Amino acid sequence: MLTLLSWFLYFMLFFTSHAPRSSSPQWLRVDPTTHTAELMVIAHYNDMNNGYNLNGGYNGNMTINIPERTRVTVTFINNAPHQFHSLALIGPHGLSARRPILTGASISFPLQGIAPHSHAIFTFVTPNRPRHYRLACLRPGHLGYGMYLDLNVMPSND
Ligand SMILES: [Cu+2]
Secondary structure, three states: OHHHHHHHHHHHHHHOOOOOOEEOHHHEEEEOOOOEEEEEEEEOOOOHHHHOOEOOEOOOOEEEEEEOOOEEEEEEEEOOOOOOEOOEEEOOOOOOOOOOOOOOOEOOOOOOOEOOOOEEEEEEEOOOOOEEEEEEOOOOOOOOOOOEEEEEEEOOOO
């Protein structure tokens, strides 16, 4: 009975993508000893928000927390059937960003995006103090349609 309950909770945690304000540790691996992290972000992960989502999140209803002073390697996958999508780290407000807010924190051509069923990898370093950001698709119109997650840089313990 307990096992059944565990499986149910596991299922809810990993496959329910429309929970409001969810934090998403399953997309992130952090190694505190080397100050590195690996983050996976999938555009059009499911049909939420008509596919204009990142890992199933949109309109900032999903939050990714990363420690300060960490080198983050982002693997971005476009799972959309037809649409180009992109990914960039931007500031926490507004819908008119056209470039990443930190050096290196986007795919090569964020306004253009990458083709369906392709991927891109980029790396950036989080600042040495807590900050609020968004991870967003910068294809024209997509940010305004809600294609962004919240990303918080958190204090580390050392
Ligand atoms: Cu997009």
